[in-house]
Amino acid sequence: PIEISVRYPDLNTSKVEIKKKLINKDEGPRADTSYDAISKLKPVFSLKGTVTAGNSSQMSDGAGIALLASEKALKQYDLKPLGRLMSYAVAGVPPEIMGIGPVMAIPIALKRAGITLDQLDWIELNEAFAAQALAVIKDLDLPREKVNPLGGAIALGHPLGATGTIRTATLLHGLRRT
Incomplete structure (x- = not known):
C-alpha cells in the first residue's frame, strides 16, 4: 500500500484541499465485471457504433521517460x-x-x-x-x-x-x- 496526497481544488474559489489517500490495489481491474454488464454498455462515438467503455482502454495514471543519446x-x-x-x-x-x-x-x-x-x-x-x-x-x-x-x-x-x-x-x- 502507498499513501498519497490528493489535491481537491474548489472550482468556485482558489482554495485547494489536500487529503491523504491509501492506494492498496490496482484500480483498473474490476472483479465484478460480467459479460452481461459489458453487453449493456452504450456506444461512445455513434448510436450504432460498437466501441464502448467495455472494449476501450481505460485512462490510467502513469509516467514514462526516454533518454535519447548520440x-x-x-x-x-x-x-x-x-x-x-x-x-x-x-x-x-x-x-x-x-x-x-x-x-x-x-x-x-x-x-x-x-x-x-x-x-x-x-x-x-x-x-x-x-x-x-x-x-x-x-x-x-x-x-x-x-x-x-x-x-x-x-x-x-x-x-x-x-x-x-x-x-x-x-x-x-x-x-x-x-
Whole structure:
C-alpha cells in the first residue's frame, strides 16, 4: 500500500484541499465485471457504433521517460543503450477514422528503416479501442502472437502522454528477455 496526497481544488474559489489517500490495489481491474454488464454498455462515438467503455482502454495514471543519446554521448559516458531508434513515421487520417493511422505510418517507418514486417519479433501497438487495434492488425496482416504479447492498453491502461514511452520500454525489455 502507498499513501498519497490528493489535491481537491474548489472550482468556485482558489482554495485547494489536500487529503491523504491509501492506494492498496490496482484500480483498473474490476472483479465484478460480467459479460452481461459489458453487453449493456452504450456506444461512445455513434448510436450504432460498437466501441464502448467495455472494449476501450481505460485512462490510467502513469509516467514514462526516454533518454535519447548520440553515438558520441554513448561512448563519452560509457552508456549501454537498450535499443536504437532506426526510423519513425507520422500519418494523418480523417478524424472519423482516427485510430487507423498506424496502417499508414507503419509501412513508412519500416521502409525508412530498411526492414519488413516479417523481420519483427515483437510489435507494440497502442490499442485505444479493441476495434481499432483489430482493424490495424487485419489491414497490415500483423501476426497476432507478436502484437502486445504482455497485453496492451486495454489490459494495462492508457496513461495519456506516457503510453508511447511505456509501449517502447515494454518492447525493448521484452526483446532483451527473448
